[in-house]
Amino acid sequence: MSSDYGLLQDLKVLWRSGALTFVLARRDVAARYAGSAGGVLWAYAPPLLTVACYFLVFDVVFGMRLGDKAPVERVGTYLIVGMLPWMAFCDALSRAATSLVDAGGLLQKNALPPVVFPARSVLASAAVFAPLMLTLVPAYLPWHRFSAALLALPALVVLQWLLCFVLGYLVAIFTAAMRDAAHLLGLALSLGVFLSPVLFPVALFPETWRWVLWINPMTGPILGYQSVLLKGEWPSAAVWMALLLWMGLAAALLEVAVRRSREQLVDWL
Numbered sequence: 001m002s003s004d005y006g007l008l009q010d011l012k013v014l015w016r017s018g019a020l021t022f023v024l025a026r027r028d029v030a031a032r033y034a035g036s037a038g039g040v041l042w043a044y045a046p047p048l049l050t051v052a053c054y055f056l057v058f059d060v061v062f063g064m065r066l067g068d069k070a071p072v073e074r075v076g077t078y079l080i081v082g083m084l085p086w087m088a089f090c091d092a093l094s095r096a097a098t099s100l101v102d103a104g105g106l107l108q109k110n111a112l113p114p115v116v117f118p119a120r121s122v123l124a125s126a127a128v129f130a131p132l133m134l135t136l137v138p139a140y141l142p143w144h145r146f147s148a149a150l151l152a153l154p155a156l157v158v159l160q161w162l163l164c165f166v167l168g169y170l171v172a173i174f175t176a177a178m179r180d181a182a183h184l185l186g187l188a189l190s191l192g193v194f195l196s197p198v199l200f201p202v203a204l205f206p207e208t209w210r211w212v213l214w215i216n217p218m219t220g221p222i223l224g225y226q227s228v229l230l231k232g233e234w235p236s237a238a239v240w241m242a243l244l245l246w247m248g249l250a251a252a253l254l255e256v257a258v259r260r261s262r263e264q265l266v267d268w269l
Contacts, residue, residue: 005262007255010115021116025123043128047087051080069203071230072143081136081229082198082222088129089164089218090189095121096168097185100176104269114265118169126161133157133225140229147232156224156235159243163217166250173257176268192216197223217246 014021033042058064058076065073072078099117100107107114134157137150144150174181193199196216202223205213213219220242224235261268 005259007251007258010113010258013113014115014119017113017116021119021123024116024120025127028120028124029127044132047084047129047132050087051084054079054083066201067204070201071226077140078201078226078230079199081140081225082196084129084133084136085160085222085225086193086196086198086218088125088133089160089221091129092122092125092161092164093168093171093185093189094182095125096164097171097175097182099168100172100265101179101182101269104176107266107269115169118172119165122161122165122168125164130157130161136225136229143230144228144232147228149228149232149234152224152235153228156221156228159247160218160221163221163243163247163250166247166254167217170250170254170257173254173261173265176265177261192218197226214242217242217250220246 055076064075099121224239
């Protein structure tokens with residue numbers, strides 16, 4: 001293997017292996033629910049039930065309301081917009097983190113490109129959550145009123161999944177080298193929801209500590225979804241800047257990880 005093999009070469013291989021990646025992703029989704037009567041429909045049940053519970057408990061039963069600084073009054077209505085993308089992020093990263101380890105036997109016996117397996121996991125997760133995220137458009141019609149800002153929504157969704165792939169592939173390499181990485185990721189995701197605008201509006205967070213929220217890579221996308229769906233406004237420049245900065249940082253780290261792990265990766269598995 002050439003010593004200058006890096007992320008760019010991996011992406012070229014992934015592009016050429018696009019058909020294989022799609023097939024593996026489809027089989028991954030189907031295999032999870034093989035033998036069940038509901039089949040792949042079970043993949044959509046947990047997130048749908050979760051958002052339904054938020055609406056029922058916070059908006060219908062308790063009738064909880066946010067303060068004047070919030071983009072919307074109803075607590076459940078606010079939570080759903082942030083929690084659904086957050087669940088998608090957690091699902092994609094968790095599956096991608098163990099994708100190389102799970103495919104260890106296959107990679108040891110076949111000359112398959114490792115990059116295909118994190119991509120497969122992220123794509124399989126996107127197949128479930130991306131449609132659910134887009135269904136928020138008709139559900140939140142009274143708030144965005146088909147504003148032109150909806151044109152930003154597909155870009156936010158695509159950028160989120162690209163970010164999931166880059167971060168997921170990076171964590172997958174770390175997990176191959178050190179299995180503790182997957183457990184650390186689970187801990188970070190459990191705590192990360194509290195350092196994001198998922199559970200509360202940014203305006204309610206102490207102003208001197210708001211910079212902490214930007215440590216979370218999902219703060220930008222979530223603020224973007226809230227702007228589009230709750231206010232019918234185009235996401236601010238800070239949202240796009242945060243997304244691009246996180247993707248650039250993750251890509252730079254992934255470049256180093258790919259180069260340094262190339263010769264030993266299969267042995268680690």
